[in-house]
Amino acid sequence: MTFGDIARKPLTFLTMLVAAVSFTASPQTVFAQDQAVTAPIEAPVDAAPADTAAPAAEAAPAFEHYGPDMIKGQPTPGGLGFQDQYTANGNYALWMHDAILLPITVVISLFVLALLLWVIARYNRRSNTVPSKTSHNTLIEIVWTVIPVLILVVIAVPSITLISRQYKSPPEDAITIKANGYQWYWGYEYVDNGGFEVISNMLSDEDALSAGEPHQLAVDNRMVVPVGVPIRLQTFGADVIHSFGIPSLWFKIDAVPGRINERVLTIQEPGIYYGQCMELCGARHGYMPIAIEARPLEEFNAWVLSQPGGTTPELEAAAAAEAAAAEAEAVAGEGDANANEAPAVGTEAVAPDAIAPTI
Numbered sequence: 001m002t003f004g005d006i007a008r009k010p011l012t013f014l015t016m017l018v019a020a021v022s023f024t025a026s027p028q029t030v031f032a033q034d035q036a037v038t039a040p041i042e043a044p045v046d047a048a049p050a051d052t053a054a055p056a057a058e059a060a061p062a063f064e065h066y067g068p069d070m071i072k073g074q075p076t077p078g079g080l081g082f083q084d085q086y087t088a089n090g091n092y093a094l095w096m097h098d099a100i101l102l103p104i105t106v107v108i109s110l111f112v113l114a115l116l117l118w119v120i121a122r123y124n125r126r127s128n129t130v131p132s133k134t135s136h137n138t139l140i141e142i143v144w145t146v147i148p149v150l151i152l153v154v155i156a157v158p159s160i161t162l163i164s165r166q167y168k169s170p171p172e173d174a175i176t177i178k179a180n181g182y183q184w185y186w187g188y189e190y191v192d193n194g195g196f197e198v199i200s201n202m203l204s205d206e207d208a209l210s211a212g213e214p215h216q217l218a219v220d221n222r223m224v225v226p227v228g229v230p231i232r233l234q235t236f237g238a239d240v241i242h243s244f245g246i247p248s249l250w251f252k253i254d255a256v257p258g259r260i261n262e263r264v265l266t267i268q269e270p271g272i273y274y275g276q277c278m279e280l281c282g283a284r285h286g287y288m289p290i291a292i293e294a295r296p297l298e299e300f301n302a303w304v305l306s307q308p309g310g311t312t313p314e315l316e317a318a319a320a321a322e323a324a325a326a327e328a329e330a331v332a333g334e335g336d337a338n339a340n341e342a343p344a345v346g347t348e349a350v351a352p353d354a355i356a357p358t359i
């Protein structure tokens with residue numbers, strides 16, 4: 001054995017030891033990275049409201065946001081069913097679940113349970129010593145084919161209706177709002193209102209509780225939307241796939257990089273509705289909640305005007321009309337000036353006559 005062998009053996013051993021230690025340590029390393037990632041993200045969480053709120057406060061009078069008494073869409077402790085619904089689609093889906101699916105499921109389950117119990121009690125080896133050798137019964141076979149088909153038809157009709165309602169295109173006059181998913185927060189772009197974007201980060205537990213809002217759902221800047229008006233809600237993934245989902249509005253679409261998805265959303269009542277990112281999108285996927293604040297249209301417009309760069313289509317139309325009128329006046333003025341050239345000579349000619357009698 002040469003010195004090289006001896007040197008190599010401990011080296012191999014050392015290498016393996018280092019490898020083993022690094023394998024066992026790697027989860028901690030990953031975790032440490034998570035925390036390292038978490039730390040700088042938390043800084044903008046605090047910084048974002050200051051950045052966005054400050055110019056808003058300067059630009060226009062402060063807008064009074066809804067307090068916790070207006071929270072309508074949120075999970076309840078021990079809740080088993082759906083959240084209360086605040087859209088037409090949500091109410092339809094809830095009706096379909098409560099009035100059709102649940103009764104059918106319960107009746108079928110009880111029927112199958114009763115059949116099982118009956119078979120166990122009546123046709124066991126002790127009470128039924130001579131088994132029947134019947135192998136076909138046309139009536140029973142028709143019944144157990146036709147009844148399930150009818151059940152499926154009863155489920156299919158409202159089910160397909162619901163799907164078609166969910167995929168209805170937004171009307172032309174719908175207000176377009178774009179929800180951009182970022183790792184790990186949301187940005188709401190008001191495309192029809194000047195194109196400004198509101199950045200929305202989760203509040204810390206302490207801030208949420210002191211505001212009276214549910215922790216891990218409360219955010220610093222809510223997505224303010226008009227109530228009773230169709231919204232063309234578009235989603236976009238700025239980095240990876242996210243999903244924009246609000247259970248109480250029966251609304252969920254993926255936010256995919258490189259494409260825009262859109263659905264129409266019409267909220268029936270003013271209030272606050274909470275949702276979350278619903279596509280696993282990375283380390284802080286669970287900490288990018290959605291909070292929608294639905295306000296009557298006038299209040300929504302007031303909020304829009306309180307945002308830097310915010311404007312309404314009416315204001316834009318009025319400004320455009322004003323500009324057009326001013327332009328028309330200018331053109332008319334030029335025209336008048338040209339037209340007045342001849343009368344101007346006339347007035348000059350008239351002037352001496354007019355002056356003459358007074359002399």
Ligand SMILES: [Cu+2]
Pocket residue numbers: 181182241242243277278279280281285288
């Ligand atoms: Cu996400």
